[in-house]
Amino acid sequence: MTETFHEFVVQRSPALSRTAYLLTGDHQLAEDLVQTALARTYRHWRRIRDGDPEAYVRRVMYHQQVSWWRRRRLAERLEAEPTERAGGDHTDTTALRLTLTAALRHLTPRQRAVIVLRYYEDRTEAQVADLLGCSLGTVKRHAHDALRRLRAVAPDLLDATAERSTR
Structure with a gap:
């Protein structure tokens, strides 16, 4: 075992x-x-x-x-700007990752879980509902609210992902 x-x-x-x-x-x-x-x-x-x-x-x-x-x-620590590390990687990918991480901090844990499951792990809404033990409508509502909040706190994130997909 x-x-x-x-x-x-x-x-x-x-x-x-x-x-x-x-x-x-x-x-x-x-x-x-x-x-x-x-x-x-x-x-x-x-x-x-x-x-x-x-x-x-x-x-x-x-x-x-x-x-x-x-x-x-555990108290969440929200920062206006992500902290820079000396000698860190300054490529576009790193900037995108930092922006995404900072934007995800503005979501509730439930919203974050729905976004991670739906878009990072590419699961269906039904699978997300099953994993989180909630209704399909709850998953849709959390996804809607989370995406709206992400668009508000990181509008450049949408531009960056669209730019990367055209490359």
Whole structure:
């Protein structure tokens, strides 16, 4: 049992970490989120290992992120501008990523989860509703509100993505 779980963790941790970062907007919180989800998954590994364990871990991550937000254990840190790191990469891709990260911080955890699932993981609205345990209408509403807020806080994001798609 331990060997198969270890293999799963080694193979899927990078993808899970990327999703966790998009959900939290913070590297340390993302690491905590992945570790919490993997710890909870390990307890049920015998039952889920033959199904789709990655879907189980992701579901735990989404619910845990919302749970942390609800309990107000972690205060979100909103910054007007992303902090620059000396010697960092200044390519267009990095600028786009920073803009996206800053814009995602303006969303609620539920909105962020819907956006990440719909557009980063390319899931259908029905799949998102199933993963988050809510109705299809709730998913549509969160997506609508999140996209409206993203357009308001980062209008240049739409221009940058349109420019990249024409290249």
